[in-house]
Every structure is written in structure tokens, then in C-alpha cells.
Amino acid sequence: MADVLRRFTSGGPGRALLRRLGVQVPVALPRHEPGRPEFTGPVLLGGTGSGRLGPVLAGILQRAGVPVLRTGDPGDGSGAAALVFDATGLAGSAGLAQLYEFAHPLVRQLPLGGRVVIVGDVPGAAGSAAAAVAAQALEGFTRSLGKELGRGSTCQLLRAAPGATETLEAPLRFLLSRRSAYVSGQVVRVGPPVGAFPPPAGAPQAGRVVAVTGAARGIGAEVAGLLARDGAHLICLDLPSRREELERTAARIGGTALAVDVTGADAPEVIAAHLRERHAGVDVFVHNAGVTRDRTLARMSRAEWDTVLDVNLGAVERITAALLADGPGGPVLRDGGALVCTSSIGGIAGNRGQTNYGAAKAGLIGLVRALAPASAGRGVRVNAVAPGFIETDMTARMPLLVREAGRRMNSLGQAGLPVDVAEAVRWLADPANAGVTGQVLRVCGQSLIGA
Amino acid sequence: MADVLRRFTSGGPGRALLRRLGVQVPVALPRHEPGRPEFTGPVLLGGTGSGRLGPVLAGILQRAGVPVLRTGDPGDGSGAAALVFDATGLAGSAGLAQLYEFAHPLVRQLPLGGRVVIVGDVPGAAGSAAAAVAAQALEGFTRSLGKELGRGSTCQLLRAAPGATETLEAPLRFLLSRRSAYVSGQVVRVGPPVGAFPPPAGAPQAGRVVAVTGAARGIGAEVAGLLARDGAHLICLDLPSRREELERTAARIGGTALAVDVTGADAPEVIAAHLRERHAGVDVFVHNAGVTRDRTLARMSRAEWDTVLDVNLGAVERITAALLADGPGGPVLRDGGALVCTSSIGGIAGNRGQTNYGAAKAGLIGLVRALAPASAGRGVRVNAVAPGFIETDMTARMPLLVREAGRRMNSLGQAGLPVDVAEAVRWLADPANAGVTGQVLRVCGQSLIGA
Numbered sequence A, B: 001m002a003d004v005l006r007r008f009t010s011g012g013p014g015r016a017l018l019r020r021l022g023v024q025v026p027v028a029l030p031r032h033e034p035g036r037p038e039f040t041g042p043v044l045l046g047g048t049g050s051g052r053l054g055p056v057l058a059g060i061l062q063r064a065g066v067p068v069l070r071t072g073d074p075g076d077g078s079g080a081a082a083l084v085f086d087a088t089g090l091a092g093s094a095g096l097a098q099l100y101e102f103a104h105p106l107v108r109q110l111p112l113g114g115r116v117v118i119v120g121d122v123p124g125a126a127g128s129a130a131a132a133v134a135a136q137a138l139e140g141f142t143r144s145l146g147k148e149l150g151r152g153s154t155c156q157l158l159r160a161a162p163g164a165t166e167t168l169e170a171p172l173r174f175l176l177s178r179r180s181a182y183v184s185g186q187v188v189r190v191g192p193p194v195g196a197f198p199p200p201a202g203a204p205q206a207g208r209v210v211a212v213t214g215a216a217r218g219i220g221a222e223v224a225g226l227l228a229r230d231g232a233h234l235i236c237l238d239l240p241s242r243r244e245e246l247e248r249t250a251a252r253i254g255g256t257a258l259a260v261d262v263t264g265a266d267a268p269e270v271i272a273a274h275l276r277e278r279h280a281g282v283d284v285f286v287h288n289a290g291v292t293r294d295r296t297l298a299r300m301s302r303a304e305w306d307t308v309l310d311v312n313l314g315a316v317e318r319i320t321a322a323l324l325a326d327g328p329g330g331p332v333l334r335d336g337g338a339l340v341c342t343s344s345i346g347g348i349a350g351n352r353g354q355t356n357y358g359a360a361k362a363g364l365i366g367l368v369r370a371l372a373p374a375s376a377g378r379g380v381r382v383n384a385v386a387p388g389f390i391e392t393d394m395t396a397r398m399p400l401l402v403r404e405a406g407r408r409m410n411s412l413g414q415a416g417l418p419v420d421v422a423e424a425v426r427w428l429a430d431p432a433n434a435g436v437t438g439q440v441l442r443v444c445g446q447s448l449i450g451a
Helices: A002-010 A012-020 A054-063 A095-101 A129-148 A166-175 A220-228 A240-252 A267-279 A302-324 A345-349 A355-378 A400-408 A420-427 B001-008 B012-020 B054-063 B093-103 B129-148 B166-178 B218-229 B240-252 B265-278 B304-325 B345-349 B356-378 B400-408 B418-429
Strands: A043-047 A069-072 A080-086 A115-121 A154-160 A187-190 A209-212 A233-238 A256-259 A282-287 A332-341 A380-386 A440-443 B043-047 B068-070 B082-086 B115-121 B154-160 B187-192 B211-212 B233-238 B255-260 B282-287 B332-340 B383-386 B442-443
Touching: A002 B240, A043 A054, A043 B093, A054 A069, A054 A080, A054 A166, A080 A095, A080 A166, A095 A129, A095 B304, A095 B356, A115 A129, A115 A166, A129 A380, A129 B304, A129 B345, A129 B356, A154 A166, A166 A187, A166 A420, A209 A220, A209 A267, A220 A233, A220 A240, A220 A282, A220 A420, A233 A240, A233 A267, A240 A256, A256 A267, A256 A400, A282 A302, A282 A420, A302 A332, A302 A355, A302 B129, A332 A420, A345 A355, A345 A380, A345 A440, A355 A380, A355 B093, A355 B129, A380 A420, A380 B383, A420 A440, B043 B054, B054 B068, B054 B082, B054 B166, B082 B093, B082 B166, B093 B129, B115 B166, B129 B154, B154 B166, B166 B187, B166 B218, B166 B418, B211 B218, B211 B265, B218 B233, B218 B240, B218 B282, B218 B418, B233 B240, B233 B265, B240 B255, B255 B265, B265 B304, B282 B304, B282 B418, B304 B356, B304 B400, B332 B356, B332 B418, B345 B356, B345 B383, B345 B442, B356 B383, B383 B418, B418 B442
Parallel strands: A043 A069, A043 A080, A080 A115, A115 A154, A154 A187, A209 A233, A209 A282, A233 A256, A282 A332, A332 A380, A380 A440, B043 B068, B043 B082, B082 B115, B115 B154, B154 B187, B211 B233, B211 B282, B233 B255, B282 B332, B332 B383, B383 B442
Antiparallel strands: none
16 A cells, blocks of 8 residues: 555656645755754845834844845845745735745745745734735745745744734744744744743753653653753653653653653642642643544544543643642742643644544643633743644554655655654743743644644 | 546545545535525434523524434434534533534434534633633534545534624524535634624515626626525626626626726726616625736746736725725615625645735735724624635646645545535625624635645
């Protein structure tokens, strides 16, 4: 069966079809590595005549130490590894032609792993219907361009809400860096800072306590590793049946292990008490544990429904409630902290055979959206990642054909790696990223699949 | 080339792959025809113990003359052509198991062209975070179930905002009827009535004036035909170069023709004056005219950019402004009227080679969202349809492989017909559908492609 698909996707007609659908020939994505520069090269900065953020963006890039080019400079953009366009302040759709004029001659010159970031207004906060139209048009442009860039290049839209200026720094740097290698075609809303801002200088998570569920292996272990490298003390949670693997993972990153089944009736209490008594609280809690029990609804057992709903959603809700409940010295999740949930494309678009998983992962989106405004007063941000096709134990168990199609049906033409999701979690957990809350970031290489 | 794809998609592995992706073996969709009953059969009505809309839904179904079954009735749901589940009032995710228990034994029994409609709360208006979670979870369930029903069956989520009770009638009837044959996996928000409600009894558009652009052929001609059948006087607009065809179309439905290029500098004035002077205004204006000039951004000419932006977006904005501008006796678009724009999946998800089209069609979404709240005070509703792959002149010009893939990559396994889009426009234009405004309805058979 796999041969048939491989022949099809490697033959001329199959390739032509996939290319027209926006599926690209895969290239090795440049990813972040310690010691490697944050950016792949100079950034060409452009904008409309009326943009309000040009100086802010230039300042961010200068502080990041990345060379900034301008259209009209000698060489006219050649050598730029990334394009940033300030599309704020567009009064109407006629102004969109400036974006065409900027990007049209430049997109072809982008190197492997190039970056395009368009910065626009939030349509609902634009000053007029005409401005809202232009701001929304940027989304269709961004998603279309993401589908045609190829060669590991990505394209995103940053929506700057009123009051979002310094808070643009963390999103812009992430999206321009190699850390967002598998994020493309996304729309990120940046607001004014939630909580104390800017955070203290130094390593992002220095002196902070971070807990991650499902941390023995896979994405959870990658998340724990990245946040430990950022200076956090890690508490790694996973099932008692994985205790040995969990302890190895925790030891490797200088963290501690807590073997607990998140669905256990006493798990919320056990986890909250552990964090409070041993660590005087937690700054970041990453809900990563998850399971699938795929079956069409007609054939799905009640147990398959219940397990998936409970592990992926119910346990997250109960543990979150325990972390947010008031207690001696305040809630276990400290002021200025962050919650990160792990949703899924299945929670956005649904998936055949996953009424249980789709419901649970959509429920997490509801949780993020409900808790974010309620938690902002304490400086707590609540976000989710929504992975697409990531090479994990879970996807390794898929039938070969589905797996191969899943890998290819996105703008980068390949599956993501656990580290790609971990980088997104790291970014959402970073106190410097204070303008992003209540959001769901897809980490999917701009999967074709959506709602 | 087509043979290769056809062999692939009709062979075992290809079929297995497509089925796993939620692509179904196509069946002939039962569509509405004059004289045919509105519904295909009895509706089985269920709900959570805490649902607040059960009696409202039962009343709607009784008024519609459709037999209503209940779980526990003799026969236990056998013979039901549609399932309606009142999921409002869910206090938390544990209650979702009631939806599983209801639907699990029933989905297998649905006949060809079966219908599932889940009615839930608006997450943002739910009483607690836990209720918002459950309300959002319904979306993942709905979209997943839509992908596995097969045999021309569809599944939707109706979100009932506070104050939406009588206004549920038009959406529920549409989604249960054959008129929504190519609508699946959609989430429709229903609010309290905009404008005078209920509208006068009789044919939906009796005594009303409706204008449709791009009406000479294709989707526009279908829209004009349906609305004329509903009692409206139709003003059919299209290019002067299509005058003959336009006049034939208009004559066939007892309407009148107005040959005008919507991008002309004087078009807004000409159209507004015509509607005001000949018809004392217009009740429904359908922006349907559109063009494509597909090319990757790197190769796209400025003319290709400008043409697509101007026809699909700029002209719509200018004409809309003329219809809404105050004048003698008020705006040309009368109180209680409706605007319907034609967006596209490309405006939601983007499309390779369509930075121009994607931007323009996304811009229309911005227009709808900005104008809807601003127009509600006059009882004017503003919505859009977003067609997926529809058999039209435009798609007939696609390369064969892309066309074939476009046809198959959705939950109904086939392309839609112009009448499917027209039925959605008819529904959005219906004064009885007073609770739906500011929305974009995809007519795409639940295309895999999204954002």
C-alpha cells in the first residue's frame, strides 16, 4: 500500500497535484541549536506609508542584533533572510497594493528557511470598516503566501492590538527565528502586557518552577528539556507505570519526577500539594499528557469515549482548578505564571474516528479562551499549542498510508518533530511573551487541514 | 495525468487513504426540488437533562410538520432521517457523555442524506469556564462526526446565543432540509432577531426587490432564480459584454437586467440611482461577481493583483457604501434588508497562487464582521457564503488533477453545484433568518482545507 502512495507522490502527476495543493517538496528545516545564531540572516523591513510600528519593529530588530535592510538600500533586499512588513494603519483595501509591491520582487530571493512576518491591525480594533477590511485581507494574503513559499520558508501575520508595542518583541523574534521552524500560516494576536513587564533580565525561566505532564518521553520530555535549559527547575509528571523512564528524563535535566496518573481522583490534590509543599508553588504548568482511542462514533465504546475525554480534558480541568484555587499564600500557580494546554488540529477541524479526541481537544480551546481573561488580573497567561502531524509514538501507530499523507499535506511537506511543539510551548511559557494570552498556536507546518 | 489520479483514488489503497482522511465515496446528494417535501423524514429529538431549548426545538419541528421521535419511543429511533440534540445548559465536560449515548447507537441508522444538528451554547456566553469548555467541545465533536457520517449525511453545530429562541427556526429548518445538501461540519451562531420579527407570512421575498451581481450565469443566475421563485423582483447585474445572456436570464425569471461593470468608476452611482429611481430601493443585495488571476506572488503582475482586488473586494466596498449612504428617503438598501457577500475557502485558508484572491476574499470577511453590528440598528443583516469546490466555469478551467482533488477532498466526496451556494444565499437573505448576521457560511461539503 505504501508503495502505491509513494509512487503516486513521487511521480510527475502526483507531485504536480501536491504542489498545486500547496504541498511542497520537503527540505531539511533549519532548527534552533544552542550556540547557533538566533536568526538566519538580515531582515528586510518595509511598510506602508501609514504604518505606526516601523520604529518599534526596527528597535526590536536592532536590540536582537540582526542586520536590518530597507527597500531602496543598495542591493535592494538581496541577502535578506526574512521580510517584515508593517501593514498597520492601512485605511482601506487600496493600500494592500503596497504589500504586493514590497513582497512581489523579494519572495523569490528568500533563502532556505526564509521568514515573512506581516504586522497588521486587529480588524475589530481598526478605526473604520474599510480599515477592518484591509486588516482582515492580510490574513488571506498571509495564508496564501505561506502555501507557495516552499523551501522551508514560513509566513505569519502578527496582529498588534492597541497598546501592543514592547510586547511585539517576543512574538517577532520567535517567528523570525529557527525556533518556529514548523509554524507557518498562523495569525498571532499580540496585546498589551499581562502582568509585570518587562520581566527581569537573564535566562527566561531562571529561578522559576515548571511542571509538565506526560514528560517521560516524546513532546513532554522535549518541553521539559527546553525549559530546564532556560533555567527552570522542572517537575516531570507521568504515569507510575513509566516511573523508571520518567526518573531518567528528570535526572537528565536536573529536575525531579512525580509519578502520578493525572486521571486519578486524588491527582489534583496530590499535584497541588506537591508543588506547594516542595516548591512553594509553580510558575508554569504544561498540560501535555494525552491519549487517543480512535474509532468511528458508531463503533466507539463508552470506555473509549470516557478515557479520551478524561485524560485529555477532564483531568486538565480538575488539575487546573486545583492550581488556581485559593489556598494558604494564594493559588499554587503563582502570579505572573503561565498555563499551556496541548490542543490539536483535531480540536479545530475534527477528524474521522476522533469524535472523542476532537471534542476533548476543542474543549481545551474553550478552557484557554475562558480562563485567559479571568486570569489576566494576576498576570497569568493561558494558551495552547495545537500540533499537526508530529513524529511521535502516537503517529507511529497510524496506518502507513494515513501517516504518509499526514506528513505531506502541509506547506512544509513534512512532519514536525517533538522539539517543534516544545519550542512553541517554550515561547508561550516565556514571561517576555506577555502580550499573548487566550490563544491557540498551531504547530503544523500550515497543514492543509482546518475548519 | 487524470488517469493516474483516477486509478489511485479508485484503487484499494487510494480509497483507504481518502476514507481515513474523511473523504467519502460520493453518493447523489438529495437536493431540494419544488413540490418535494422539505425534509427527508422524521426527526429524532434528544437532549441533555439540563437543555433549555427542548420545547422550543420541538415546537419548531411540529410547526414544520415533521414527525418528531424521541429516544425511548417504540422502535428506538429507527426510521429517523435526522438527529437533533439539545446540548444547551451543559455545566461541564462530563455532560458530553450524554451526547455520546444519544448519537452512538443512532448514527449508523441514518439514511442517505441524513442530518445531525447539535444545538449548543455560545462558549463566550456560557455561565462558567466549565460550561464554556463543554460548549466548545461540541465543535470538535461536530466536525469529527461530519467527517465520518458518509452517504451524503451532514452534521452541524447551532450555537444559540441568549435571546435566540424563535430565531432558531430558520437555521434549524435549513440545516435539516435538502437545501443544505452541500453544507456540513459548520458552526452557525444564532442571536436574537435583527429587525422586525417575525416577518409577514407568505413567500419569503414577496414584494421585495433583490439585486444580484454576476447574475448572467453560474452561481449568480441560480441565486437570482431561487429568490425570484421566493417572490422577489430580481435585478440581474452583469458585464455589458454579457448583455444578451444577462437579458435572457433576467427574462426567464421575470426580472430585469442592468448591464454594468461593477468596477467602473461610476458603477456605485449608476447602480444606486437605478435601484432608487426604478425600484424605490433594494431589500437584498448579493455581491456575487468575482474573478481569479492565479499566479504565485513572485510571478504575479501588478495588473493581476489589481484586477482581483478590485473586482472581488474594492467594487464590493464601493457599491456597498453607495447602498448604505444616506439619501432622499434613506439609504438605497432598505431597513430590514440583507447584504450577502461571496467569500471563499481561499479567504479563510489561503490558497497557493492566490495571494490576490485570498486577500480579497478575506477582506470580504472583514467587511461582513464590521458592517453587521453597524447595520443591525436598521434591521439590516450582513453575511457571506464561502464556497468550496463548486462546479462552475471557474473551476472547469482548473488543471484536471487539481480539479479532481478539489472535488474529492471533502466529507461528501464530491464537488458542490451552483444551486448549493444559491440555497445558502437564499437562506441568508430570508427575512425569517433574523438571528444570523456577521457570519460566513462555508458551502464546501466540509472541505478538508481550512485554517
